[in-house]
Amino acid sequence: MLRCFYLFAFICTSVHASVLEPVTLQLKWVHQFQFAGYYVAKQKGFYRQAGLDVNIVPAQKHQPDEQFKVLSGQAQFGVTHSGLLDQRMQGKPLIALAAIFQSSPYCWMVRADSDIYSPKDFQGKKISHLGRTEGAELVLILERAGIDVNQLPIYSGLSPLKDFKSGQFDALQVYVSNEPFKMAQQGIATRQICPKHYGINVYADILFTSEDVYKYRPEMVSKFRSASLRGWRYALANLEEALQITKLYATQKSFEELANEADKLVPFIKAPGIPIGNMSLARWQWIAQLYHLDIVAFHEHKNAFLYSEESINDINWSWMLILAIVMSVLCIPMYVGLALQRKNYSLTD
Incomplete structure (x- = not known):
């Protein structure tokens, strides 16, 4: 049985080896x-x-x-x-x-001198391309305000920041930590209209x-x-x-x-x-x-x-049960062999 213990310890050590x-x-x-x-x-x-x-x-x-x-x-x-x-x-x-x-850190960015202060003010405004997969919450805040986004004119240029700066469209989808900072560095004051401010916390x-x-x-x-x-x-x-x-x-x-x-x-x-x-x-x-x-x-x-951590625990318990079964299968022949060996020794004596 001592050999079984050493074998079990060896397997566990191998499983948790220091190799990353x-x-x-x-x-x-x-x-x-x-x-x-x-x-x-x-x-x-x-x-x-x-x-x-x-x-x-x-x-x-x-x-x-x-x-x-x-x-x-x-x-x-x-x-x-x-x-x-x-x-x-x-x-x-x-x-x-x-x-x-x-x-979500996705927001609409408008110029500080814009007359857009809330989602309802987007009516008739020209906005950047609508991403309905990532940033879908930006569409949601407009729809919740009664805006038919399919009727809004869409900017489709290749230089959104440059064209936003020059006033070619009214609102740009942005990541709150990136584009507003770039505009500020260029001396352009902006405001952000974010889903979080309107109860959409995705x-x-x-x-x-x-x-x-x-x-x-x-x-x-x-x-x-x-x-x-x-x-x-x-x-x-x-x-x-x-x-x-x-x-x-x-x-x-x-x-x-x-x-x-x-x-x-x-x-x-x-x-x-x-x-x-x-x-x-x-x-x-x-x-x-x-x-x-x-x-x-x-x-x-x-x-x-x-x-779920609980499901991980279930999997780990299953793994431990399998290991215990394997160890039992390995150890039984060893135990039987040891018992026979002792019996032979006792008969010889």
Whole structure:
């Protein structure tokens, strides 16, 4: 039996060996403070402590298809928008692990001298191209104000910031931490009209994985998620250090730009009384209703779509049960052999 114990210890040690497991995280955009928690988790060694060697890959600006990268196996994890739910209900085997942003940072930007102050003022105004997948909440706030978005004139030029500055159209879809800052640097004062201000608090920057990764590497998924959230908690508690770490990745941005991003984005990440990354079933159902998704279909998909630590524990217990059975099968012949050997010794004596 002692041999069984040593064999069991050897197997466990091998399973938890110090060799780091390679993992790729595909971002939804280029390196910036928006992804600071992941940089911190890597640089502070949180991933390494979890046995992971994480490669953080920025998106290509003109082809940020993070969902395809994960589904095709080019990455194990990705960061995407709340439209992930719609994609899941269309049949894509995607799983939401955590919502880093409790509210969407997508806003409409108008010039400070514009007569647009609220969604109802968009009537007859020329706006930038409507993205109904990412940033669908921007369409929602207009529709809720009674605006027929199909009747609005659409800007379709190739230089949106330049043309916005020259007044060729009235409102531009922006990420609250980016374009307004660029306009301010050029001396153009702007205002932002954001879904959050009108009660549309959809999740954003969803950390996600695929069903295959979740099914075959559940412990790795749990470790990556835990280390990532630890990185985000550390980043928000140590902003100055988080900015310094982010600058190692976002080399194309000035420290001033990154500091502005942090200032603008932290309120979208932190919500009173809500842990970093928290997701609720009720909130996702509300998002499904906002996006006019089939609620019956939502309830069919919800358990497979939302990550649960309990299911990971169930998988781990199943793994331990299988290991125990294997050990029993291995040890029984050894035990029988030992018993026969002792019997032979006693007969010889």
